Amino acid sequence: MSGFELAGLILGAVPLLISALEHYGDGLSTLKRWRRYEHELRSLVRNLDTERVKLQNVCEKLLVGIVPESQIETMIKDPRGNLWREEKIQKKIQSRLWEGYRLFEDTVADIKKAVEEMEERIKNQSRKKASTLKRTIFTLSRNQYADLILIIREGVANLENLTDRNIELEPARKVRSQGKLFKVLRTMSKGLYRALKSSIDCPCSHDISLKLEKRSNTAPMDDSEEVMSNLTFKIALSRLSAGVTERLEEKEWKEIMIKPKLSPTDNKHLLESASLPIQSKGKSKKSVSFASSSNTSTITMTRTQSISQNVDIQTSIQTLPIGVASIGLYNLDAITNLCEKLKRAQKQAQVSTYGMVIDRSPEGTRKFTLHPIPTSNTEDTRCWSVIALKQILEQKDTSIYLTYQDRLHLAVIISSSILQLHGSPWLSGTISSQDIFFIQKKYFPFYDQPFVMKSLPTKSVATQNVCQDAPFPRNPVLVSLGVLLVELIQGKPINLLRTPQEESLTHTKLLQDYMTVKRLLQDVRMASSNYAAAVTRCVDGDFHNGGLTLDNEELCEGVYSGIVALLERDLEYT
Secondary structure, eight states, X not given: OOHXXXXXXXXXXXXXXXXXXXXXXXXXXXXXXXXXGHHHHHHHHHHHHHHHHHHHHHHHHHHBTTBXXXXXXXXXXXXXXXXXXXXHHHHHHHHHHGGGHHHHHHHHHHHHHHHHHXXXXXXXXXXXXXXXXXXXXXXXXXXXXXXXXXXXXXXXXXXXXXXXXXXXXXXHHHHHHHHHHHHHHHHHHHHHHHHHHHHOOSSSOEEEEEEXXXXXXXXXXXXXXXXXXXXXXEEEEEEXXXXXXXXXXXXXXXXXXXXXXXXXXXXXXXXXXXXXOOOOOOOOOOOOOOTTOTTOOOOOOOOOOOOOTTSOHHHHHHHSOTTTTTTXXXXXXXXXXXXXXXXXXXXXXXXXXXXXXXXXXXXXXXXXXXXXXXXXXXXXXXXXXXXXXXXXXXXXXTTOOOOHHHXXXXXXXXXXXXXXXXXXXXXXXXXXXXXXEEEEETTEXXXXXEEXXXXXXXXXXXXXXXXXXXXXXXXXXXXXXXXXXXXXXXXXXXXXXXXXXXXXXXXXXXXXXXHHHHHHHHHHHHHOHHHXXXXXXXXXXXXXXXXXXXXXXXXXXXXXXXXXXXXXHHHHTO
16 A cells, blocks of 8 residues: 555544544543543644644645646545545655655554554543543543654654655756656667667668657656666558559558567666666565555555566566566567568467567667557558648648647657657757658547658658758757747748748758747747747757757756756646
């Protein structure tokens, strides 16, 4: 049972404890000789209720920004409800408390024990067999509950301090964690491209698309197993498929889920390359529960020590505990011809995995396992096609329309993906709306699933590197991102936003785009001040000083907090 769920049970148990004390006091009030001792009972009730309210405040603070305000009210009114057991909420709270989460759990467990002990003492004195004398002695003992009240009071005070300090540090921690995560992702994305390229050994022409995703870390980066196990990549691979006649050939798309297959040595090497410490194995977390909450589900925190070799691989991936699935407890064949492998798999009834692709580079050997993504039996993947973001922004097809929320969503994903993929073959230079693609399924693009696309054998799909006739005193990658952000918020490509005067300039295209963006900043600011601030930092400001690239961890963290985080905030409140 998680510490947060346990806190909810305590909030539900304390009012029952207060009610029992008040009932006990009513029984004593019939003894006129002992009425003067009712003050102690009232003081005890007041102390308990005070600590309950303080613990409730702690829980509310932890929930602010994690769940809607109306949901917070619902949870407070029903502290034993199902919302307190939602895994998504618990993970966000664990992320917010960071390394203090274990202390939070231990402290709540101590408070729980004190509440249970107090409940037991009251029951012992309230039983019908208890004599009046025994009840009187119980009442007269001023220290009967002093030790328990002290444990509860100190525990709640520690929770208040722990919560306040961690919430204050949360923004800075998130920036540091994201910067390190992006560095790991850049390393892994390079290895993934090389591994896929080496596995495609055929004369066919393939387009390979990598899905862009907004990624965030929900645990301290030194929890290596959990961080690595949560990473997955989604690609779509096209190949020519023969139709009814030999002359009918069309592209057929295959979506594939990819997971890193990391051995402990690979894991250590990858995290050390990002300057991340490895967390030592500690003792398992305690599991506690109220005896009265028989219907409460518990969350097991222990890790599986061994897995049967006969277990189906796909089932294993779904059921393995955190951090195990990606370490490589099962052996897979290395794929030497992915195209042929997919053809053979298509003829089989059910395939749980295709095998693995391997990147052997001077940096080390990295392995990735490939798994099918099921599609509907009625869906013909030969009907899928791709459309570039620039085509959508040009609005030549009036049936395609990006809402404001769609555009904000894309802005967040693309800006985050630049930090994840910069310097890799997936995104080797600047970015434009010609480089972002969507796979159209059943004649409708999935706007929440943008891809970058490469062709194998290698050929240019979109011009990524901007040719410059003269030096431009700005980071071209960030400027190109600023241009793309303006295109999204304005709903038009940059060439349709230029004035005739800007079009007639004899400067480089990048400088033309820069001047157009500067002119449009006021219009962007009217739509969103956060969005305008993000664009401004893309084209001007401290990020362009010193000639640093996004490989620099400090610049990467600054771009995340100064650009991506602002866009995330806008999307969150849209």
